[in-house]
Amino acid sequence: MAEGLVNAFLGDRYEAYSAGTEPTGYVHPLAIRVMREIGVDISHQRSKSTDEFRDVAFDLVITLCDDAAENCPVWLGSGVRVHLGFPDPAQARGSDEEIMQAFSKVRDQIDERIRAWLARQEM
Numbered sequence: 001m002a003e004g005l006v007n008a009f010l011g012d013r014y015e016a017y018s019a020g021t022e023p024t025g026y027v028h029p030l031a032i033r034v035m036r037e038i039g040v041d042i043s044h045q046r047s048k049s050t051d052e053f054r055d056v057a058f059d060l061v062i063t064l065c066d067d068a069a070e071n072c073p074v075w076l077g078s079g080v081r082v083h084l085g086f087p088d089p090a091q092a093r094g095s096d097e098e099i100m101q102a103f104s105k106v107r108d109q110i111d112e113r114i115r116a117w118l119a120r121q122e123m
Helices: 002-009 029-037 096-122
Strands: 060-065 080-086
Touching: 002 096, 029 096, 060 096, 080 096
Parallel strands: 060 080
Antiparallel strands: none
C-alpha cells in the first residue's frame, strides 16, 4: 500500500518501491480493494523480496511492518533507514467488516505517517 500511496500522491517528488522479507507472491486482494476506495490502483503491483533490491542505491528505506525492525535489523544497501511500524492487516481476525476496517486503518495510518515524515524532511 505504501508504494501505491507514495507514487500516486507524491510521485512528483518521490519514486517508491516496496519489498518484504517474506513475500507472498501476490498483493493481498483486500489491500487492492481499500486502495481502490481512495482512487489508487495497486493491482499491477507485485509482491517482491528485499533481495531484489540489494544492489539498488536508495536515498531512503522506510520499513513498515511491526516486525520489520527485528526481521531486517540491517539494511545492507545504501540510504537512510527509518522504521515506521504498522500491524500487518493480513493478520487481522474477525468479521469481514472488521478485517476490511483493519486494512483501511493501516492504509490511512501509512499515508498519514509517511507524508508527515517526508514533509518534515523537506523543511
